[in-house]
Amino acid sequence: MSARRWAAGLGGATVLALTAGCGMLGIGGGEDDQSDEDRLLSILNESNRIESELVTAEHRIVQNCLEEAGFTVHEPYSFQAWEAYEQESLSGGYPHEEFLVDAEEAAEFGFGAWADSAEAQENGEAEEYWTLQEEKWAEEEGEDAWVEPDTTEWDALDPGDQYDWYVAYQGVEYTEDMNGTRDQYISMMSEEELTEEEYEALEEGAAEEEVVEDEGEIIVEEEEYVEPKPDGCQLEMIEALYGEPTLVEETYEEEGGGGSYSYWTYRPENPTYGSGEEDTMYDDISADYAAAIGDLQGEYLDCITERGYADFEFDEYGSLPVRMWLNEIYYDGVPEDERMMSYGDDGTELPALPDDMPADYEAKKAFEIQMAVDFGECGEETGYAAASEKAYDEANVKAYTAVEDDLYAWQQDMQDALTKAQEMLDQ
Template sequence: MLRTTRAAGAFVAALALAATAACTDDAKDGDAPEGAGVTFEAPRLVDMVNESQRLLYELETAEVRIIQACMELEGFTVHDQFWFSVVEPEPQEELFGAGDWGDWIPSVEEAAEYGFGQWAHDDDADPDAVEEYAAYKGHELGDSPEDELALEGGAGGLPDNSEFEALDPQEQFDWYVAYQGEAAALDENGWLIGEEGEVADDDDAVYSGDDFAYEQPEPGGCLREMIDALYGELRRVEDPEGSKSRGAYWEYRPVNPMDDFAKAEDSRAMYDEAIAGVQGELVDCLAEHDRHGWEFDEEGSLPVVDYLYELYEGEGSVVGDHPNLPGDAPADHEGKKAFEIAFAVDLAECGDETGYRETAAQAWADSQEAFYVSIEVETYAWQEEIRGILTKAQEVLES
């Protein structure tokens, strides 16, 4: 991570209150290049993010303990562990990593050796070459560290739910009724007793006014008892007016400033604006290498994976907006791998020639740090509110 980054002046000016609390007053001359805006210290923001994650984990754990105690008072001693499983977060050392901004352009050296690594997923790939590439990447192919964590249910693995699953369907349904009330239990788990819950499946309809595709039942049962004890009230949250499959849902926790999607969109717009020029330069560079027709997608990257998937799986195997493969694209595995590597080298060289990597990395650092600075004041206030709720939770558990 870029340990000290610059937030663009115009964006920070719009966030003056947060910036006043966040900026360092003693930045020395030469700390940032000419034209850089206010200098911010990323480590402080990392600490803020980690503290928010820690508090949220403690809060979720306390909620589960209160609900479980309520359930057991009602005679339920075997529980659906998926509702009671809380994964302890790993402390972050950085606000973001290269993969967050889409570090999809390999170095020239890596490209010349392995291309993009898509060849390794081909059934005809040499097993020894696949094993070598997997060792280079440091994990099993197809399973990134993030994927493995998700599949295992976090650091502790998936909870053992066999005891609950051994109950008959009516017993399971009764548990859900006690957990969240009959209406919510029917909505989500009515299938256990032959009842169908509501679904929002009319993707073509547009809803407005009081007309909803789906309205979540108000929670009851022990879940509601916990909500009443810790939060006092529910909030009914509606999807934006006129959206498709519009729904209404219930929330009760204080809104985490990190979930401020409007400010997150502002930071994304800041990033997109900062890299628009170099994106054009990268596409032009590819055209100079006789790689025509490339355009950046909404995620801010080139649809390389879709392009190569079609190379290996055949035309029409993937729906995506990418250039057509050349008419003389190879048909055998080794030919396809060579094609992939040559393309990867061209892209990597263009990444070097245009300075795309450095520009994108700095733009992402600036935009993300600007986002965290913009919510800093609100986040510290939210953390204090959560600490107060945790104190109340301890009193509930001791009563």
């Protein structure tokens, strides 16, 4: 079935979705009986539904354009279904979940950091652990579990035809930036070895750090990346639904330098999302949560200090960097570039490693398991988990309430785009 014929069935569902219910946001009656969290959850889930339908419509418009140009097989990852995610709480997860795990799981697996060690990777324990975790996640997610798209038809295409599809989809400049030139792509996909000159051509134009020694000081040249403007069928869809795309520049700083990267955006930005250096609602959530839980955090640190885990500090998100610290234990003395798992240097202050830390893997794993048990017991003694959940939930309600009107306006913009998309698909 072509994308155009499939889209014929979208109209009724879309119209019903946009007109369902009554009152603001189509939530219907009974708002007075809802808690603040329930009301906000209804709004967020409505947003998720609208965005899911709009993304699906965008995909169909682009596919129609490609099929009219003769491309009937599509790269599947570019058009993955965006299912409407049903949120059950505003908070989603809690800051304490990184260092307070289920008591039974703590006694058996600790924090699971040992599974990132070289020894666990080599002796097969890591594979067993992650298999169990994946089974647990799949059971929890149920029908919402992500399914790998079928690439059979796409893989059967000639590499040249694949490249031509990319060009028709997003244009020459964008395709070359992502996949190299046509000859380079064909060579790579044909598993033919590239010459040294071809490899250099692939890397040409990429931002590279230049480190220069100047009187003992390391100077790092600033990096800059500008995403090519999308073209082809994707740009046709963007212009039809949203007008001209907008180039957004973000800057960042890191030790010894910094840089910027620019990317194109077109769909109305959800006010609950944050970007770049701008303050976001998540900054407000973290700040309100920290103010509410601060005294109890001190009590909790006192408890784990008495059990031998001194000098831990809560990070800006209200969590403790236990896995990062344990990673240092398992890779003590191993250079950063030789580690099988690395968190990099993000500026987090970590406690010093224990003076009596054993050298063998099994003893380190036993230490981690005992640490997870101790951290959990301190959580029970202080009532930390319950207080943390309450404080975090309240911070989320406050933050989402602050953007409620903006979120409604965003929904209206999205619905306008969805109406345009439906008109295009009905032609």
